[in-house]
Amino acid sequence: MLNIALPVWLQKGGVVRLKNAAQQWWADLLTFTAWPQKQKDVEQCHDLALSPLGWERNLDRYSEETIAQYRERVRHAFVNAVDAGSTAGFKRIIARLGVGVVDIKERIPGEDWDVVALVVTNEQEQAFGLLMRVIIRDYGRTCRRYRLHTDHVAPVSVQTADISHNVMVLEASI
Known part of the structure; x- marks a missing residue:
């Protein structure tokens, strides 16, 4: 001042x-x-100025996306475009957008060679299912087919107990 x-x-x-x-x-x-x-700064710009910045970076806001998620996608658009070509880069894109850790399986036995499975938890599917589909559409390889697989983790408990029993063996001969 x-x-x-x-x-x-x-x-x-x-x-x-x-x-x-x-x-x-x-x-x-x-x-x-x-x-x-x-207004050119993604962090400080008005919400109305964010759409032209997204358009400039080849991004569209999907229907259920919050303004904070869209702001994050626009902010990382350039780095995500660079990382889009590899499996490790795809993992970094997903982590950068706040989805968390996702396991990527390629060349799955019994599937076609071009199928890639993205293994997510049930919570990730519920919270980021649509975002994951947008990430696949924007940054997935065109020669691959992506499928979301959900791991359902269910707690299993096994109890052991000592069972006393009697065994009788009868043998008959002729």
Whole structure:
């Protein structure tokens, strides 16, 4: 912020009010002229300015996506486009967008060679199912078919107990 320093003999009365008004005017002018540049920053831009930034990066907002998720996708669009070609990059894209750890299985026995299985938990499927489909559409390889497989984790408990019993063996011969 601009700080105007007045000489000692002018630090009272109308001159001080004029100095404060000038400082405020310059601060407002700086804020006004910096506003267009802030709209290019994904973190600071207005929600309405986010759509053109997404369009510029070849992204569309899907129907159930929150503005925070869309902002994250737009923010990482360039890095995600670079990582789109490899399995490790695909894992980084998924982790970067907040889905978590996903297991990717390729060349599954008994399946066609081009099928890729993305193994997610049930919670990930419920929370990020549509986002995962968008990630596959935007960053998946065109020569592959992707399938979401959900791992259902169910707790199993086995109890052991000592069972006492009697055994009798009868043998008959002729």
